[in-house]
Amino acid sequence: QTECIPTAPGEYVPSEGAWSAEPCQPGQYQDIPAQSSCKNAKAGQYVPGEGYESPRTCGTGEYQDTEGSSSCKTAEAGYFTNQNVGSVNQTACPPGKFQPNSKKNFCLDAEPGHYVPEAGATKQLSCPSGQSQQLSGQSSCVKPDTPIWLTILMYAVPAVVGGTLAIMYLTNKKKNPGKSRDKAYMYSEDMRKR
Secondary structure: OOOOOOOOOOEEOOOOOOOOOEEOOOOEEOOOOOOOOOEEOOOOEEOOOOOOOOOEEOOOOEEOOOOOOOOOEEOOOOEEOOOOOOEOOOEEOOOOEEOOOOOOOOOEEOOOOEEOOOOOOOOOEEOOOOOEOOOOOOOOOEOOOOOHHHHHHHHHHHHHHHHHHHHHHHHHHHHOOOHHHHHHHHHHHHHHHO
16 A cells, blocks of 8 residues: 555544554544544543544533543532533532532522521521521621610610709709708807807
8 A cells, every 4th residue: 555544533643654543542532634643621621432533511510620531520519610511610609608419500599597607518507596687698697686666765764864863963952052051050150159
């Protein structure tokens, strides 16, 4: 034979004088004929077997952060993939959100009456006794606000009572300004007479 045969897509010939083509290995592919090497699958992609002409894309809830991979990784519980397909990493659910299941591309909001204090949570927590949370997707609970009437009562009553006592004292002092002095004077006069 006077001519060489070009390799088909999915195959390669690594050196001159080869008798046959080699299939691209898992994690690699070749989409062009007559090549001496194969291409690595990019991050977010994979090649599951030999002889592939093109890579596959990681699916929903999956990711791949390494080139030349033969499979994808599954997003763990508490994490999600932030793209529908082809994700290159998993992301922790932020505070206020959680994910109890693996292989998901979303997180769930903490429900009212619950909270999620840290990233990467797999469950929501109930608000502690004496605290509440009316909103969803929150990272903490709050102590209930004191009703306005109680606030007024707490500050107004002591102020009114204190003010009334002060007025009574001042009024009484004005009515009898020199009474104590008169008594002292009378006492000293009595002493002189003796």
